[in-house]
Ligand SMILES: Nc1ncnc2c1ncn2[C@@H]1O[C@H](COP(=O)(O)OP(=O)(O)OP(=O)(O)O)[C@@H](O)[C@H]1O
């Protein structure tokens with residue numbers, strides 16, 4: 224499903240060039256579950272952003288479902304991201320002024336889905352994530368675990384085949400973190416390809432494959 228070959232990502236900061244990713248080779252088959260670990264600043268988020276089409280590599284070739292996405296323009300990449308990729312972040316990235324239901328429905332609005340169908344799909348998602356009683360709460364009126372559940376509902380409302388989570392439990396207490404991880408893993412069990420960045424070795428061990436990122440390079444951890 225994912226094929227990365229010779230992927231590099233440089234950031235120019237003033238006179239300095241940061242090599243956030245170097246020569247990354249990575250293939251992921253549909254339905255796999257990978258964890259991505261490594262020290263702070265090693266390039267984990269950069270890797271996830273490239274895979275999720277939020278960022279563009281400086282060099283190399285990246286094929287998503289057989290399409291070379293490095294040659295696509297911004298609009299085509301955005302469309303592909305919308306249809307294929309769900310993203311969950313450590314700090315939730317919800318829209319503060321919108322209710323839980325509105326946040327969940329936002330990708331549908333952007334995709335031009337009709338209001339009636341939107342209502343049905345949002346209601347179903349809220350139910351699945353046990354958020355019905357919080358549908359009209361704004362993010363600041365929700366607990367961390369609830370916010371992350373809203374983010375998961377939003378990330379999956381377009382029924383993507385790829386779910387990318389960047390430290391999804393990093394800002395949650397143990398209990399809510401566990402709950403969130405179980406929800407994400409249930410989505411994997413239902414067929415989504417799952418990549419999780421984590422600092423928690425206990426979470427890292429749960430994945431089928433473990434990737435270690437050090438100084439922008441990707442190494443496979445053989446169990
Ligand atoms: N937009 C940017 N501009 C300049 N440098 C950047 C940018 N984004 C990331 N970097 C640099 O790239 C390197 C990798 O950053 P990245 O965020 O991928 O690390 P990370 O492994 O996710 O770290 P953490 O565990 O702290 O989240 C770092 O040295 C960082 O300073």
Ligand SMILES: [Mg+2]
Nearest residue numbers: 267268269389
């Ligand atoms: Mg990061």
